[in-house]
Amino acid sequence: MKIVIAPDSFKESLSAPEVAAALARGVKRAAPAAQVICVPMADGGEGTVQAVLGATQSERRSNWVQNALGQPIEAQWALLPDQTVVIEMACAAGLEHIAPAQRDALRATTYGVGELIQHALDSGSRHIVLGLGGSATNDAGAGMLSALGLVLLDANHLPLAAGGAALATLARIDSSRLDPRLKQTKITIASDVNNPLCGPRGASAIFGPQKGASPEQVQSLDLALSHFADLCAQHLGYDCRALPGAGAAGGVGFAAHAWMQATFRPGAAVIAEIGGLERAIQGASLVLTGEGRMDSQTLLGKTPMGVAQLAQRAGVPTIAIAGSLGPGYQELYRAGIHAAFSVVSGPMTLSEACTNVASLLEDRAEDVLRLWLAAKESRR
Numbered sequence: 001m002k003i004v005i006a007p008d009s010f011k012e013s014l015s016a017p018e019v020a021a022a023l024a025r026g027v028k029r030a031a032p033a034a035q036v037i038c039v040p041m042a043d044g045g046e047g048t049v050q051a052v053l054g055a056t057q058s059e060r061r062s063n064w065v066q067n068a069l070g071q072p073i074e075a076q077w078a079l080l081p082d083q084t085v086v087i088e089m090a091c092a093a094g095l096e097h098i099a100p101a102q103r104d105a106l107r108a109t110t111y112g113v114g115e116l117i118q119h120a121l122d123s124g125s126r127h128i129v130l131g132l133g134g135s136a137t138n139d140a141g142a143g144m145l146s147a148l149g150l151v152l153l154d155a156n157h158l159p160l161a162a163g164g165a166a167l168a169t170l171a172r173i174d175s176s177r178l179d180p181r182l183k184q185t186k187i188t189i190a191s192d193v194n195n196p197l198c199g200p201r202g203a204s205a206i207f208g209p210q211k212g213a214s215p216e217q218v219q220s221l222d223l224a225l226s227h228f229a230d231l232c233a234q235h236l237g238y239d240c241r242a243l244p245g246a247g248a249a250g251g252v253g254f255a256a257h258a259w260m261q262a263t264f265r266p267g268a269a270v271i272a273e274i275g276g277l278e279r280a281i282q283g284a285s286l287v288l289t290g291e292g293r294m295d296s297q298t299l300l301g302k303t304p305m306g307v308a309q310l311a312q313r314a315g316v317p318t319i320a321i322a323g324s325l326g327p328g329y330q331e332l333y334r335a336g337i338h339a340a341f342s343v344v345s346g347p348m349t350l351s352e353a354c355t356n357v358a359s360l361l362e363d364r365a366e367d368v369l370r371l372w373l374a375a376k377e378s379r380r
């Protein structure tokens with residue numbers, strides 16, 4: 001009996017490899033002889049690099065770069081055996097690294113993301129997977145491009161300050177020093193965001209508030225990003241601000257596509273491919289997946305759905321184990337998830353659940369597998 005375990009992380013509790021290990025222990029308690037294969041998953045946001053490191057024989061690399069506020073941070077990335085590099089922008093410019101009181105959507109920068117891309121290029125890689133999600137930034141990727149050599153100047157021919165707000169004063173773009181290696185490098189964006197750069201569904205309007213932007217700041221940021229897109233279009237000869245995904249990570253999707261010819265792919269699908277999930281599922285009896293919270297929003301490209309779809313194509317049932325189950329989670333049953341369970345075993349605070357989540361996962365995995373084995377036995 002082969003069981004594949006492919007969960008996402010439980011945010012602020014356990015990484016995807018840690019969740020997978022806890023589930024595996026529970027499975028082994030119920031079925032000691034089972035072959036258990038763990039393929040930690042992610043969707044391009046927080047935890048993507050850890051998932052890739054846990055699912056592959058990749059090499060862990062790290063470099064000191066700038067965080068979203070320009071402070072030093074050590075950011076990890078993964079170098080795969082085929083020289084593909086996986087970068088998680090949240091490792092450098094993630095919201096999780098900035099205290100709520102310090103979040104500043106006007107001045108937050110993606111410069112550190114560009115620094116990570118430079119390190120990837122220095123490694124010799126010519127295929128970079130850039131995971132977008134969980135960003136603290138709203139600068140349309142301008143900081144990232146600056147780190148890669150693009151020069152952004154105001155009307156006085158002075159370099160722009162960091163952050164999205166400063167883009168309102170952009171007067172000239174000089175691309176003569178943009179890193180030439182980018183032209184020989186394939187960039188794949190791993191993201192499930194399909195928002196455009198600007199407008200009511202754009203980066204500023206949809207994601208700006210969670211990054212600390214007031215309604216007035218959201219409006220000014222949207223205008224600044226639109227101005228940046230205008231000048232980029234004049235310089236490049238085409239306009240991609242309306243492209244689905246351009247608004248990902250505060251507009252990094254726009255910058256990566258416009259200046260690096262990046263292509264967009266669903267994040268979970270990219271990580272599943274890197275981790276060999278489809279191959280692992282072949283011949284399996286059961287797939288276990290999950291994430292911190294599952295509800296009707298899980299249908300919108302979240303990791304468990306990507307896992308379930310692969311399993312469904314292989315004719316393998318999928319059971320999900322989540323930290324909590326929210327409104328509409330039953331809709332998952334019509335989309336490839338056969339059953340969903342919460343780890344919570346009784347009344348407890350969120351703090352208690354987070355503290356004990358590993359043992360709770362282990363217990364629930366054992367419960368689920370015993371139930372599945374009993375049902376299987378009764379059909380004989």
